[in-house]
Amino acid sequence: MNKYLADRLATACFWAAAAVITGILLFFLTHIFWRGAPVLSLAFVLGTPREMTAGGGVGPQLFNTFYILVLSLLFSLPIGVGAGIYLAEYARPGPLTNLIRLSTECLASVPSIVLGLFGAVVFVWYLGLGFCILAGAAALALLNLPVLVRVTEEALRAIPVSYREASLALGATKWQTIRRVVLPSALLGMVTGVSLVAGRALGESAILIYTAGLSVSRYFPDFDPFVAGETLAVHLWYVNAQSLVPDATRIADGSAALLVLVVLVFNLCIGIPSRILQRRLLGGGGK
Amino acid sequence: MTRIRHSVLWYDRFFRYVFVASAALVSLIILAVVFFVARQGFLTFTVVSPWEFLFTTNWNPPANYGAFTFIFGSFAVTVLAICFGGPLGLAGAIFLAKVAPEWVRESLRPATDLFVGIPSVVYGWIGLTVFVPFVREHVNGAGFGLLVAGIILGIMILPTVISVSEDSLRAVSPALEEASYGLGATRWQTLSRVVLPAAAPGLVTAVILGMARAIGEAMAVQMVIGNSPQFPRSLVTPTATLTSEIVLEMGNTPFGSTWNNALFFMAFTLLVLSLAMILVVRLVVRHRGATP
């Protein structure tokens, strides 16, 4: 009967592991919001930061976070989706396809600090942009790119071949088939994928420190892409590492909570409607 | 009609080229990354000997450029992260894939998403506000050091380890499991003797990807490692890693100086290590393809 004992012991270990993982997560979230919630006022969320005195807010950082995200998606979405479409719809097995797939995997594995240095060399120095929102967005786009390629390819591959065959059998060209049948059907999958990319980009900091810089414009909101634009995540690091304000702890607590809140709300805002839409689409269909 | 036909075919060709070009651009970007980082990095060796850089520990620019401490630090935190996060993540993946009842699985599903959703600076901030004080009070030392960095990284790699290994566990054919159960094996016997060996390449991949994530993480590590360029005498003395040193010093060094180039060479080292891990993953996966 020894093997039954071993089995029960193993099962207990797996349950324990799951409990530990969940416990860590719950503890982290409680810690973040326990400390951060008292700080989160409108004055903090939308206020302007101060260099030397207490009471500053993070309004510009919050704005920059979204501004850089949008710009970076503007750069990376067309290329990432295009490359994903190529891999899913056009690529035939061969050295070229292998090379592209390998490149995507490699780009995905490059540490973000290394991409940050690359962005610093190319965008900040060679192109002479200086530390600015545009340089940060361009570097961030490199980080988004491989993930976008992957989620696009996966979303397209999930579409049954029969849709494509039906369209082609009606005399549609490949592009018409992609544009009118495949992409609309894959849209939900792609939106979910993009929301994952965006969630990650919102919290990204290593790639932005030496591209978008550590300061914010005096004006708020400032849409000029050529000024330095510190984001919320970078600000959280900066406040902890080298800020001179007396209430650094308070600002760090608030920033951490706000940052996690922003990422969660962002994912919920995109995740829940798309899930409902998906259900409606599937629910409308008989077997 | 012929004009419409013509434009339809033109669009078809045009977009084919657009997609090919996008795909080619991705390849071009990774080549550019390697090229620029390598070129900047190798300029270091016009002044510093590779031996000094790679194998000595005296980091005192602009006089001495011994970066071994950082290389060691990066490996050390990675190994620690795998020690903490690897077993926990694998056990979690087995739980999700094979043990958990449906409702538990469904309610835990968002948990891995949440782990991914927490930004790395927030992990660093948690390390700074929870783990560092805890270690300082209950273990000893300043609290900053390899131990806390390893724990934080171990938690950060959990989602990677869990999702990759869960996928590979699910990919194991149910027929294999049924065969084992049909012979009177318990679940643990089936798991340990049939499922885990069958999923082994995927599990190895999961661990390697976790390592790649850990070795490249910058912000969280920088916030808890202590940032002192000294070879660590224990797990709780402040030290530094490749990433933390880049984050710390990049802003204080002029572009083009040897010091700055040395940081680029550290980045190049990281790049080579990450790419090497991807190649290893490819080999592991191909190996699986060869033995069905």
Add this chain to the structure above:
Amino acid sequence: MGRLVAERLTAAEEAIRIKMEVQGLSVHYGNTPALSNVNLAVKANHVTALIGPSGCGKTTFLRTLNRMNDLIEGVRVTGRVLLDGEDIYRPGTDVVALRKRVGMVFQRPNPFPMSIYDNVAFGPRIHGLRDRRRLNEIVEKALRDAALWDEVKDRLRSSALGLSGGQQQRLCIARLLAVEPEVVLMDEPTSALDPISMLKIEELIQDLKATYTIVIVTHNMQQAARVSDSTAFFLSGELVEYGPTDVIFTRPRDRRTEDYITGRFG
């Protein structure tokens, strides 16, 4: 004298009534032969049934008629397939235009995840029709021709995925009719449907014959006997016998055909 000329003309017309002609067709998947040296002439406004056991190459054959096989990796086609006398495998053929002329209905109904209307309007739209009124007319006519209009006319805007299997398949036929093909290829169009839907589609095929040339692959011997004018029997990639359906079913020349039809194998 005049009468003689008229008679000659009809004879010539008879000759043109061959819609598609397949000559020496062989297909390989990689190194595996799927079809070898098939010769067959498809008559216009005729229903031609392709029968044979699974894996005999009848679906492969069907898919060579509008080059759907091009989509599969490693397919090699040799021989000629003439559509109105022109080889569709000649280099430089506009495959997209070919598929508009030779359309296909698949084994499983595959409506797009769009409304019923958009499904039927899909073909005309991709071929450049924008005019709403014309589109409405075409959609209605196609749905009427596919005997689906009465069932769906009140819910043209709802999802096509909400229809029953049989309705979905008729929708797919309507979607095809809307592009006005010359030849309709059907790959076991009723195999996924219930008997009543099956009979409806068979009736439909009879009606469509007046306007279109139809080639249908079927597993169902009775169906071949009911709907087709000519029948081709395939076995292991070879065309064993081809002739008028009543001849094939009552007096087959080949022993293997007889065995298959009487159910001795397959």
